Amino acid sequence: MGVILLRHTRPDVAEGTCYGRTDYPPAESFSEEAAEVLAALPPVHRVLSSPLLRCTRLADHIGAARGLPVETDPRLIEIDFGAWEGTPWAEVPRDGLDHWAAHFYESRPHGGESVGMFYARVVPFLEEMHGAGTVLAVTHAGLMRAALHHAGREGAWQMKFPYGSFIELP
Numbered sequence: 001m002g003v004i005l006l007r008h009t010r011p012d013v014a015e016g017t018c019y020g021r022t023d024y025p026p027a028e029s030f031s032e033e034a035a036e037v038l039a040a041l042p043p044v045h046r047v048l049s050s051p052l053l054r055c056t057r058l059a060d061h062i063g064a065a066r067g068l069p070v071e072t073d074p075r076l077i078e079i080d081f082g083a084w085e086g087t088p089w090a091e092v093p094r095d096g097l098d099h100w101a102a103h104f105y106e107s108r109p110h111g112g113e114s115v116g117m118f119y120a121r122v123v124p125f126l127e128e129m130h131g132a133g134t135v136l137a138v139t140h141a142g143l144m145r146a147a148l149h150h151a152g153r154e155g156a157w158q159m160k161f162p163y164g165s166f167i168e169l170p
């Protein structure tokens with residue numbers, strides 16, 4: 001089995017908000033969600049986590065239950081949406097969204113990371129993990145999209161992953 005990418009549980013932020021790098025903590029439902037994740041998760045021999053609270057809380061919970069230390073890695077942080085962070089998606093300027101859609105890899109109308117910049121920091125992590133054994137990385141939806149794109153999956157950038165769900169990479 002290869003690396004397992006696990007999305008964090010529900011964060012404490014209003015539905016429809018644009019957020020990536022903003023450090024929202026987990027929602028009140030954390031304990032129940034974390035128990036479900038733990039029950040579904042296969043055995044792993046290493047636990048890595050994005051340094052953001054919505055991931056470290058879950059990683060710490062898993063690490064404590066499985067007797068493993070948690071290592072944080074900044075390459076596992078979600079894409080940085082710059083000036084858009086904390087804004088409802090419905091209020092993000094239309095021209096910015098259009099530019100982003102038309103120039104998907106290069107565009108950064110929010111002043112944060114372009115998808116290309118984001119992908120360029122994620123790929124070295126994925127390459128390092130290749131063949132590293134059963135490693136769990138607690139991370140974000142954007143990372144899971146990037147990883148599936150890297151694995152050659154058609155439509156990976158449009159995929160959705162529920163909170164607390166995980167994917168296994170070969």
Ligand SMILES: Cc1cc2ncn([C@H]3O[C@H](COP(=O)(O)O)[C@@H](O)[C@H]3O)c2cc1C
Pocket residue numbers: 007008018019020078079115118139140141142143145157
């Ligand atoms: C290209 C791209 C487009 C996105 N649109 C939303 N997100 C991602 O950013 C937000 C934070 O993710 P999480 O809740 O897992 O921390 C979510 O809305 C998620 O879908 C994206 C990520 C990427 C890379």
